[in-house]
Amino acid sequence: MIPGSFNYHAPSSLDEAIKLLEDLGEDAKILAGGHSLIPMMKLRLAEPDHLVDINGLSDLDYIREDVGVLCIGAMARESALEKSELIAEKYPILKDTSEVIADPLVRNLATVGGNIAHGDPANDHPATMVALDAEVVVRGPGGLLDSGGRTIAIDDFFRGPLMTALAENEILTEIRVPCPNGKSGAAYKKLERKVGDYAIAGAAAVLNFDGDTCSKAGIALTNVGPTPVRASEAQDALVGTSVSQDDADKAGELAAAASQPVGDHRGSEEYKRAVVKVLTSRAIMKAKERAAGGN
Amino acid sequence: MATQSITLTINGESRTAEVEDRLLLVHLIRDNCALTGTHIGCDTTHCGACTVLLDGTAVKSCTVFAVQANGREVTTIEGMEGETLHPLQEGFMEEHGLQCGFCTPGMIMSSKHLLDHNPNPTEDEIRWGISGNLCRCTGYQNIVKAVQHASNKLQETTEEGGE
Structure with a gap:
């Protein structure tokens, strides 16, 4: 299969890339x-008239911690996330997520930024980032003093299938994840028909504890709605509990109720809700185990 | 029709070509360079038959544009053989790692990437490493053995070289 004709641009700086997007408008991807x-x-x-290749912007390829926040540059590859010691040690939920995306060959090129900026509710990082309360940093045209940067809370980023808060002339440059604080744990569970497939459903769980009591919970779901779905009722139900198996199962039921799956070749609506219930409960119990020091 | 002049190295040989922006890397390799060892299977980023190394990293060449390889180094199955077969090629022969052979070039390129990063992989790690390559003959058992053969051979060579 041959793509439609387009003009290829390979800017060597972020400013040049943004200028190109500004000049080319909606015809550029x-x-x-x-x-x-x-x-x-x-x-x-997709038949864009112009492609702006940002693979040359190696300064956007990083995974590092700043004060209280993990910064993932837009060009960090999934394989880098999968192999990072920092991620394995402190953010295992991101390793959970990366290693179930497509296959190793795809992950050698696929980026975390693209997984989010594409706005596909079937992608895995969106739900994880919602559960983690991440922020998306974007850059657009602007003066020298105001470099055109803005930060978008993850809950405001996804607008619909393949639709995000990014303007045509903006580039997602970084994803910012709050560092784990105190006793906490997080996990992502996905069910796929075969290696490399999109999720039948996926569930991300992030738990904070005060002693043995859950003080904060983030629960979000993959591929069961037009955007990643935050299961607020499930989150609220966990806070104040010790997160017993019963509590996790109850949260799973609430997450299933919050999901909006559509029946397709991956399963019926009823089946997908049942999967959400089970995966949510498993992600919660895994997050609890990790909060207690397990891996 | 938008075109670009690109220069890249394929299997150690520098090549310059005038290509359409939309030309896929696999078509450059097969059609422009007549290196037909790299196969096109599904053409939808699933099967891995088109796997090549781009600056040492295994990628599906049906999902990369030729212009993206400008200034870079590509290795295909034809670049694996030196004076003798590469241990991976030998392994596939010795262990019956192929039946119809269609997936083999991709399997070998993915395994090359795996062994370059992890010279002594476990069986699980091998299966994980080739999980982006599909064998429709379902001959995975012997493919895994072939990679193990190569891993052992390469380590022996390294040890001998160190003495």
Whole structure:
């Protein structure tokens, strides 16, 4: 399959990339890992007139901790996240997520930034980042003093299927995840039909504890709605409990009720709700285990 | 029709080509360079038959544009053989790692990436490493053995070299 014709641009700086987006307007798409965009172009589901390749912007390829926050540059590859010692040690939920995305060859090029900026509710990082209360840093045109940067809370980022809060002339440059604080744990569980498939459903759970009592919970779901779904009732139900198996199962039921799956070749609506219930409960129990020092 | 002049190294040989922006890397390799060892299987980023190394990293060449390889180094199955077969090629031969052979070039390139990063992988790690490559003959058992053969051979060579 051959994609439609387009003009290829390879800017060497972020400013140059933003200038290109400004000049080319809605006819341009950003090419990062390309593993969502290129298949769509080959199927002619996307026919951009211009591609702005940001693979040359190596200064956006990083995973590092700043004060109280984990910063993931837009061009960090999934494989880098999967292999990072920092991630394995302090943010195992991100390793859980990366290693179930597509397959190792895809992950060698696919980026965390692209997984989010694409706005596909079937992608795995969106739910994880919602559960983690992440922020998305974007850059657009602006003066020298105001460099055109803004930060978008993750709950405001996803607007609908393949729709995000990004403007046409903006580039997602960084994802910021709060550092784990005190006794906490997090996990992501996904059910897929075969290696590399999109999720039948997925569930991310992030728990904070005060002693043995849950003080804060983040629960979000993959591929069971037009955007990643935050299961607020499930979160509220966990706070103040010791997160027993019964508490986790109850939260799973609330998450299933909050999900909005559509029946398709991956299963019926009823089946997907049942999967959400089980995965949510398992993610919660795994998060609890990790909060207690397990891995 | 938008075109670019690109220069890249394929299997150690520098090549310059005038390519359409939309040309996929796999088509550059097969059609422009006549290196037909790299296969096109599903053409939808699933099967891994088109796997090549791009600056040493295994990628599916049906999902990379040729222009993205400008200034970079590509290794295909044809680049694996030196004066003798590469231990991976030998392993696939010795262990019956292929039946129809269609997935083999991709399997070998993915395994090369795996062994370059993890010279002594466990069986699980091998299976994980080739999970982006599909064998429709379902000959995975012997493919795993072939990679183990290569891993052992490469380590022996390294040890001998160190003495």
